[in-house]
Amino acid sequence: MQTYQNQSIQIYNSLSGKKEVFKALNEGHIGMYVCGPTVYSNVHLGNCRTFMSFDMIFRYFKHLGYKVRYVRNITDAGHMVDDAEDGEDKIAKKARLEQLEPMEVVQRYTLDFHNTLEKFNLLPPSIEPTATGHIIEQIEIIKDIFEKGYAYEANGSVYFDVAKFNETHDYGQLSGRKLEDMITNTRELTAQDDKKSPQDFALWKKAEPQHIMRWPSPWGDGFPGWHLECTVMSTKYLGETFDIHGGGMDLKFPHHECEIAQAEASYGKSPVRYWMHANMLTLNGKKMAKSTGNNILPGEIFTGENELLSKPFSASVVRFFMMQAHYASILDLSDDALLASEKGFTKLMEAFASVGALNTGDKSDFDIKSWEQKCYDSMNDDFNTPILISHLFEAVRHINLIKEGKEDISQLDRDNLQLTLNNFIIDVLGLEPNATNAADTEKLSGVVEMLIQFRKDARENKDFATSDKIRDQLADLGIQLKDGKDGTTFSVN
């Protein structure tokens, strides 16, 4: 029997606007699609938060014993830009500026993306398809939508006819918009090209002669519209209806709305059972975005080379910081908040590391079973990691009390505690103990233990000048001595 059969998960479904009990389409299996990045520049920390949120969700499902197929795409075909160079796609533009082949840009930033996510300890998705690898499928679905009467061709481009679609379907169901409101409220747009209506969106876009990324199609050389790849790739790998579709909140409209329209137009049914949206990471109270430059790069966090930061922070600390907020809430990044998280993270990890060495007794003052269920309950309630973490700190308190001999724990409970902490801290939250070279750690440990012994001798001889010198100089090196009931331990910053 798998763990998931004992746990009932509630998910906030953006489509209904309510928390719903999650039920997998196929018992024991979950299909999850998450909109990935457009690889035309370095991933910033805001991007990372979204992928980290879904990584946590992926991890939890796996922990519960589900077989999960997690698909996260790479958008390498570029999208339209809205500034002066109208009609040019982002990747092509970047390529020309840097005198690179488009696929060279794609390669560079895909690598950066992967490297960064690896630092944050994200699990790779099951499939990571690219838009350029699915041009044929995209052309096929355009033909299908065309035949069903929801698309029209204009000057070598193909557009989705939103008004036509809305006659028989509900365009705007996800974002809570009404087509008539959108028509009356549409802002003035400069490049309105060949669309019948501003609400229509491109399925296929004609490539101008200078446009580098282009493919042949029944409508001439061009490139696919930016909503299409997700429809095509999610369907290809997960089926016409699948369990979960995720992405950043900023993709809700129009991107996800258009995905629903395309899928309903082509397959005649709603593609997704649970829509999930991760909220924005803000900087100075404003959304991080590539286009506005209001962002911070992961590399700047790791080196501390940013005027907002007083020091560098490890990837795990940043991950812990993000896990202390609910995925659907806006989270504001600041030096103070990271500093506070770092302290909490260290406290948590030190307690976790010490569980195995806890002295055991005949009884336990800590009800592990009910505590464990509280951990599951918090995750089952729409993946509430901040609540989970509050329960983890409850365990930390007990661990420290046991260490001081003020509470007892049985051996069985200690083992269960260690296992459960490992499940949630390592497997579900994806946190990592500070990575250090094992061989170096062993040597360092030997040296520090030696100094601890010298200090102990000095203290026994009441030579406090020497003992304090050892303690203070080690502290200057970032090694903190901790005098406890059963002798002195140390930790390295």
Added chain:
RNA sequence: GGCAUCGUGGCCGAGUGGCUAGGCGCAGCUCUGCAAAAGCUUGUACAGCGGUUCGAAUCCGCUCGAUGCCUCCA
């Protein structure tokens, strides 16, 4: 302008009709040669104004403020 979301104690951040979230910081205490670490104790917070209710931070209305989307964006 339209559509949303949000406004919680010094800071971050959960919760959401009555019952302690948690982390960081601050203060006191215990421990200590002195510290640190650890533990214990302490916060009577929910933007403002009305309303519903036996009871609201939590529901409703209005006001103010912030953010997001409406145009590429995680």
